[in-house]
């Protein structure tokens with residue numbers, strides 16, 4: 001006999017808990033199933049612990065630069081790595097506890113702890129218990145991808161999860177993958193005092209971005225003593241008497257062990273938690289990477305089943321997972337007509353200084369066939385950055401010459417993750433860039449340069465092919 005509910009939510013990540021709140025408030029009897037840590041990736045092994053560590057690393061960096069600001073310190077700067085990690089664990093534990101207590105106390109919600117697996121299109125099994133409902137919402141997230149790279153299973157590699165359990169600072173950390181996870185961990189571990197090498201198979205770091213963004217990020221990281229090995233197309237691992245041998249170059253002669261490091265972090269992407277969900281018993285379709293296929297309203301191939309967050313492949317951020325919840329709640333409960341395709345993509349990379357991004361890159365805009373305007377300003381010409389003596393990076397806006405709409409922007413520099421919201425808001429309001437020119441921003445901020453930047457938009461040549 002299965003227990004019947006009005007709705008079942010699988011996964012207490014970024015979308016499941018707020019949806020439980022809305023559904024129960026609408027009078028439904030809801031079951032929420034979580035197999036591990038409440039709060040999911042962001043709270044436990046993603047954003048929250050890493051941004052807490054980024055904050056510690058920034059303090060270490062600033063303190064080392066104290067003399068630049070005329071501040072005299074008593075001696076060498078030290079890192080108490082265990083306290084650094086304990087601080088991150090405390091932030092996580094508090095946030096996880098808050099989510100768990102909120103759900104446990106939610107009227108109309110039954111919280112089930114265990115692994116959920118489909119038995120049919122409307123029923124799931126959690127250990128000895130079977131439950132069913134006419135509406136099922138999947139919020140199962142993802143985990144680190146561990147590709148079958150040569151020698152990988154012969155070494156004690158780290159992922160974003162296991163690296164958070166270290167209690168001794170690595171002597172030399174090799175990071176495979178030079179994108180979000182790789183770059184954030186690279187800079188923080190370097191600032192904690194480890195030797196760090198980033199190994200990236202593409203020609204540039206964070207290869208989705210424009211070349212000027214990628215190359216400036218490489219300069220920032222290399223300037224702090226991080227080694228960057230791009231074009232690493234033949235990465236292989238082996239145990240070595242002094243640690244782990246990482247072969248980086250295809251041309252590496254046999255017998256040459258390559259790079260000898262103490263630790264290896266794999267940061268080569270994510271995979272969805274859909275392989276053990278029994279989707280085949282429900283008839284839910286996935287793509288070739290295991291992401292659940294959804295339409296523009298996040299409905300799966302089976303009526304009555306929706307997928308939210310990282311598992312649907314339509315976003316890979318906390319704010320996109322949360323927005324998935326908002327779309328589903330608006331459409332089901334508020335008579336809304338929300339669509340994923342209306343979402344304007346914004347995100348940040350949390351190196352220091354951060355990269356704030358929205359919309360198209362300059363390269364994408366140029367390739368789109370539109371008449372493109374571009375404006376760029378180095379942070380060395382931003383008063384706030386000069387006063388703070390943090391002038392690395394630049395601001396860039398890309399606009400459509402015909403519609404006067406901003407197509408995209410990048411702010412790589414101090415407060416870039418905050419200042420980008422001036423552009424995100426304008427794009428969401430669907431207003432022309434000229435609107436910004438009449439704004440009166442506050443001095444001295446990074447955002448105050450947005451009107452100036454817009455005033456300096458200039459046409460760029462189209463690629464020869466268009």
Ligand SMILES: Cc1cc2nc3c(=O)[nH]c(=O)nc-3n(C[C@H](O)[C@H](O)[C@H](O)COP(=O)(O)OP(=O)(O)OC[C@H]3O[C@@H](n4cnc5c(N)ncnc54)[C@H](O)[C@@H]3O)c2cc1C
Pocket residue numbers: 010011012013014015016033034035036037038039040041042043045046047048050051114115116117139140141142160181273276277308309310311315316317318319321350
């Ligand atoms: C190191 C790192 C740093 C990050 N930093 C940022 C950042 O700064 N900003 C940002 O926007 N994003 C960041 N992200 C991405 C962000 O963490 C994810 O996009 C977000 O957590 C996805 O949320 P979700 O709700 O889709 O899934 P998740 O948070 O992964 O939650 C899924 C939940 O489902 C549970 N579950 C899975 N399968 C089952 C099952 N069969 N039965 C029961 N329960 C199940 C899991 O245990 C988990 O709790 C980071 C990610 C990583 C790895």
Ligand SMILES: NC(=O)c1ccc[n+]([C@@H]2O[C@H](COP(=O)([O-])OP(=O)(O)OC[C@H]3O[C@@H](n4cnc5c(N)ncnc54)[C@H](O)[C@@H]3O)[C@@H](O)[C@H]2O)c1
Pocket residue numbers: 147149176177178179180181182184199200201202206207232235267268269270316317347348349350
């Ligand atoms: N600031 C943030 O919002 C933030 C921070 C961390 C993670 N995240 C999320 O987590 C997700 C995963 O991040 P990620 O950095 O692991 O993945 P990613 O998919 O962004 O990048 C993986 C990188 O690894 C490289 N790579 C793949 N295979 C390789 C190989 N064999 N050898 C060398 N390099 C290889 C790729 O070229 C790429 O640069 C992202 O999509 C992001 O949304 C977000």
